[in-house]
Amino acid sequence: MKHCIYVLLTFLVIGCADENKGNENQKVLETETVNRNYNPEANLERLGIVLRDQGTPVANYVHAARTGNLLFLAGKGPKQANGENIVGKLGDSLTVEQGYQAAREVGINQLSVLKAELGNLNKVKRIVSVHGMVNASPDFKDHSKVINGYSDLMVEIFGDNGKHARAAVGMGSLPGNMAVEIEMVVEVYE
DSSP, rough: HHHHHHHHHHHHHHHHHHHHHHHHHHHHHHHOOOOOOOOOOHHHHHHTTOOOOOOOOOSOOOOOOOETTTEEEEEOOOTTTOBBBOOOOOOOBHHHHHHHHHHHHHHHHHHHHHHHHHGGGGEEEEEEEEEEEEEEOOTTOOOOHHHHHHHHHHHHHHGGGGGOOEEEEEEOGGGBBBBBEEEEEEOOOO
């Protein structure tokens, strides 16, 4: 009889431990999915960033394609509010600082695509991946410093959810001689 009581008590203790572990996991999950301070829309307004209509693509592609909870954004260039692209080659006609600003302009354009696709930037769960292409001379070595203009903007808007995996690579040329082109992958809330 004592043995039976001991076995029952053991199962009871193990069962309670497993139940508590489940509650702890649920609390972690709730913390990860609900951050009351997460408000990309407010950050956009606070920074005074005005999003721009990206128009219709001029070739046979779309601005964004969604599969499941992932949104794949086509490469965008540094078209400014005046409609002009920032053009030139890093390490030749453009400085790192000018490249940084060009990458930031691309970020504004990509945020514009996200807003058009989702209706609200608060639906972005996280920036997953960024592929930055820099129009650079063969001896240019600061590609990542240029693409930081984009990455820094994503973190300003999305906080830690804006941190992402990234490539920053040099290209011999880019369409229209634009300084940078960047594409990204975003996870969105359902």
